[in-house]
Amino acid sequence: MKWLAILYDDQCGICSRFRRWLEKQRSYVPLKLVPLHAPVVAKMFPGIDAFDPEEKLVVIADDGSVWRGDGAWITVLWALENGRELSLRLASPAMRPLARHIVTGVSANRLRLSRWLRLKPDMFPGMTSCKTGTCSVPPPLKRPL
Numbered sequence: 278m279k280w281l282a283i284l285y286d287d288q289c290g291i292c293s294r295f296r297r298w299l300e301k302q303r304s305y306v307p308l309k310l311v312p313l314h315a316p317v318v319a320k321m322f323p324g325i326d327a328f329d330p331e332e333k334l335v336v337i338a339d340d341g342s343v344w345r346g347d348g349a350w351i352t353v354l355w356a357l358e359n360g361r362e363l364s365l366r367l368a369s370p371a372m373r374p375l376a377r378h379i380v381t382g383v384s385a386n387r388l389r390l391s392r393w394l395r396l397k398p399d400m401f402p403g404m405t406s407c408k409t410g411t412c413s414v415p416p417p418l419k420r421p422l
Contacts, residue, residue: 287312290396
């Protein structure tokens with residue numbers, strides 16, 4: 278695996294905060310943080326809408342592998358130097374239902390929680406590249422999802 282693309286909701290405060298936190302983490306695999314509302318997302322990842330990226334976190338590997346929801350969160354943790362051990366625990370049969378329950382709850386309420394916590398979203402409308410130059414957009418996949 279050469280890289281992981283993390284499609285995050287740039288119109289969500291919690292998601293944008295998560296992006297900023299991820300940028301500071303050391304990882305075993307390069308993480309490419311891609312704003313979900315970037316105009317190039319559909320061209321870069323044909324068929325991505327089938328994975329409901331507006332509803333759940335979606336992670337895509339350079340080889341075309343796709344994870345969503347709790348699988349995506351566990352994959353992101355697995356890529357982080359300080360998250361691998363936790364990812365292995367959460368992926369276990371005993372912990373996976375709890376991970377799914379937490380991720381589903383946070384995902385369903387992320388916009389409400391963002392407003393309550395007063396977390397500002399990135400919101401890059403019409404963007405072709407990130408305003409701050411901190412996120413990167415990977416090249417298109419060689420094969421459709």
